Amino acid sequence: xxxxxxxxxxxxxxxxxxxxxxxxxxxxxxxxxxxxxxxxxxxxxxxxxxxxxxxxxxxxxxxxxxxxxxxxxxxxxxxxxxxxxxxxxxxxxxxxxxxxxxxxxxxxxxxxxxxxxxxxxxxxxxxxxxxxxxxxxxxxxxxxxxxxxxxxxxxxxxxxxxxxxxxxxxxxxxxxxxxxxxxxxxxxxxxxxxxxxxxxxxxxxxxxxxxxxxxxxxxxxxxxxxxxxxxxxxxxxxxxxxxxxxxxxxxxxxxxxxxxxxxxxxxxxxxxxxxxxxxxxxxxxxxxxxxxxxxxxxxxxxxxxxxxxxxxxxxxx
Amino acid sequence: xxxxxxxxxxxxxxxxxxxxxxxxxxxxxxxxxxxxxxxxxxxxxxxxxxxxxxxxxxxxxxxxxxxxxxxxxxxxxxxxxxxxxxxxxxxxxxxxxxxxxxxxxxxxxxxxxxxxxxxxxxxxxxxxxxxxxxxxxxxxxxxxxxxxxxxxxxxxxxxxxxxxxxxxxxxxxxxxxxxxxxxxxxxxxxxxxxxxxxxxxxxxxxxxxxxxxxxxxxxxxxxxxxxxxxxxxxxxxxxxxxxxxxxxxxxxxxxxxxxxxxxxxxxxxxxxxxxxxxxxxxxxxxxxxxxxxxxxxxxxxxxxxxxxxxxxxxxxxxxxxxxxxxxxxxxxxxxxxxxx
Numbered sequence: 161x162x163x164x165x166x167x168x169x170x171x172x173x174x175x176x177x178x179x180x181x182x183x184x185x186x187x188x189x190x191x192x193x194x195x196x197x198x199x200x201x202x203x204x205x206x207x208x209x210x211x212x213x214x215x216x217x218x219x220x221x222x223x224x225x226x227x228x229x230x231x232x233x234x235x236x237x238x239x240x241x242x243x244x245x246x247x248x249x250x251x252x253x254x255x256x257x258x259x260x261x262x263x264x265x266x267x268x269x270x271x272x273x274x275x276x277x278x279x280x281x282x283x284x285x286x287x288x289x290x291x292x293x294x295x296x297x298x299x300x301x302x303x304x305x306x307x308x309x310x311x312x313x314x315x316x317x318x319x320x321x322x323x324x325x326x327x328x329x330x331x332x333x334x335x336x337x338x339x340x341x342x343x344x345x346x347x348x349x350x351x352x353x354x355x356x357x358x359x360x361x362x363x364x365x366x367x368x369x370x371x372x373x374x375x376x377x378x379x380x381x382x383x384x385x386x387x388x389x390x391x392x393x394x395x396x397x398x399x400x401x402x403x404x405x406x407x408x409x410x411x412x413x414x415x416x417x418x419x420x421x422x423x424x425x426x427x428x429x430x431x432x433x434x435x436x437x438x439x440x441x442x443x444x445x446x447x448x449x450x451x452x453x454x455x456x457x458x459x460x461x462x463x464x465x466x467x468x469x470x471x472x473x474x475x476x477x
Numbered sequence: 478x479x480x481x482x483x484x485x486x487x488x489x490x491x492x493x494x495x496x497x498x499x500x501x502x503x504x505x506x507x508x509x510x511x512x513x514x515x516x517x518x519x520x521x522x523x524x525x526x527x528x529x530x531x532x533x534x535x536x537x538x539x540x541x542x543x544x545x546x547x548x549x550x551x552x553x554x555x556x557x558x559x560x561x562x563x564x565x566x567x568x569x570x571x572x573x574x575x576x577x578x579x580x581x582x583x584x585x586x587x588x589x590x591x592x593x594x595x596x597x598x599x600x601x602x603x604x605x606x607x608x609x610x611x612x613x614x615x616x617x618x619x620x621x622x623x624x625x626x627x628x629x630x631x632x633x634x635x636x637x638x639x640x641x642x643x644x645x646x647x648x649x650x651x652x653x654x655x656x657x658x659x660x661x662x663x664x665x666x667x668x669x670x671x672x673x674x675x676x677x678x679x680x681x682x683x684x685x686x687x688x689x690x691x692x693x694x695x696x697x698x699x700x701x702x703x704x705x706x707x708x709x710x711x712x713x714x715x716x717x718x719x720x721x722x723x724x725x726x727x728x729x730x731x732x733x734x735x736x737x738x739x740x741x742x743x744x745x746x747x748x749x750x751x752x753x754x755x756x757x758x759x760x761x762x763x764x765x766x767x768x769x770x771x772x773x774x775x776x777x778x779x780x781x782x783x784x785x786x787x788x789x790x791x792x793x794x795x796x797x798x799x800x801x802x803x804x805x806x807x808x809x810x811x812x813x814x815x816x817x
Contacts, residue, residue, distance in 0.1 A: 373600065374595060374597055374600040375601055375602055375603040375604070377557060377595070377601075378593075378595065378602065378603075378663075378666075379603070379614075380557055380587065381555055381557060381587050381588065381592065381595075382587060382588040382592075382614060382615045382618060382666070383583075383584045383585060383586070383588035383589060383615070383618055383619060384584070384614070384618060385584060392606075392614075393603050393606070396605050397603070397604065397605055400605075470605065471604070472604070472605060472650040473604060473650070473652045
């Protein structure tokens, strides 16, 4: 188990290294020159100082050398300077990462138990009233556009009822926790709604399959009650395939909540990566994208470990 | 002709026989009919008005091809029929009619009064739960044992079905056991609460022939020890004859012949039973072709006798009226127009 984990970590590092090369190449293929961008915004800059800046940023140096310079600095914790925030990348990334983690954790804590509950309930009588209602909710969750739902929720809860703030981040510096929670309610609601639909469908399908399996019939023949059969026998087995779905969703949630972050004014990873690419902030975009890669790798590793923990038939060697 | 007795009459009879001290059989199935809402191209009635008995400690073998209704009959005894099934008739077990049980009463019946062993030991156990825990679960449910006591009892039970190193096996997960061992563990689970009736649905079919013999030996041994009544279902007449006292041959949802093992083999009366016995390969006759009964059981039932479209003796009369199950010799019943 330990050896397996170490091997997997080794592989993850390798994948991450390959990704640095790919991302570095891709970022450098992007149209637009960062120094040109800087000069554009500052007409008083002279040609001489422009050349100086170019040299400072290493514009004339060949690509492999630039990559080498960047990667050696990066492994030492120097991620460079963000050209749109005029601050070191690490300082910009920290708060964005914090915001995204808050959104992600709250969304997962809400949507996973909700999906298990709704999916299981729907599976008890496929085609029944409960199943139809839950399936309707799930399809609504899958089909409703994020931005539309966000706007509707803002109109109803922030504008008309005035119960909740329309933005995802409080204006105050060092706000109290309850205030932060109030601001997170709407964006987390939208993300949960977005995340929970497919999960419900997977749980339902997986539970229907498990409930018709032989060992559930055996559990019934022992005289166990339905809740015992469902929780002790069916759910754990039905959960095993769910792990993959969750791991995939994890990566998507990390960098994919751009729309929600934009509407609610949350400066999270999605919005930060998007801005960095849009305004040709090489350093920020590189580290942001690498972080997204890292999260996907880690969630996949955790998924494999969870598999072995849930299913004794899988032994990790 | 077995005339459908109204439930009230059956109850009076039952009360009467109990009051007079006459031996009431442990299980008495009366005019049991199991039907499903008709699906296209399938018969709605999978079991049609069958009646039989199992005495305490008796082993009844149920034989027939796939689709004859033998599995549905056994599921009915456990209350495990699919929810869509419509059940008519009565199943008297130990003085009460199982068809009238509430969901709660069914749960205390299952596993305690009657237990079941299934065909596929590979899939019949929960893959993510230790074997010992799965056995202990029945004891915790019905005997009110603690989990820990249930587990140590499970180890004893595994030993009683001759599983080597039972302490270690109880800690194992099902996939770590061989097919034969898993079926032994299933039997240990079924017998954990000393049920009065064990329903075994093709318990040896999925196993190797040598393992099959071991499991049959084990079931015989346990039956002698505990006096458990058994309903043993199989498509294999030879396997059933190893364990059963009486045999019930089913065809297309009906009982066609019902007799003691000796009578059935010495004097098979129904053409279907005769066909089944002929299909048994004989030892020491190399090169002889295996006998098959022509046709298959599926499809639309013919009018009259349900076997008439495959029967070598069938005539016009057979295609008109369904034959009733008659007692033609003491405790030897057959349903065929051609038997006098």
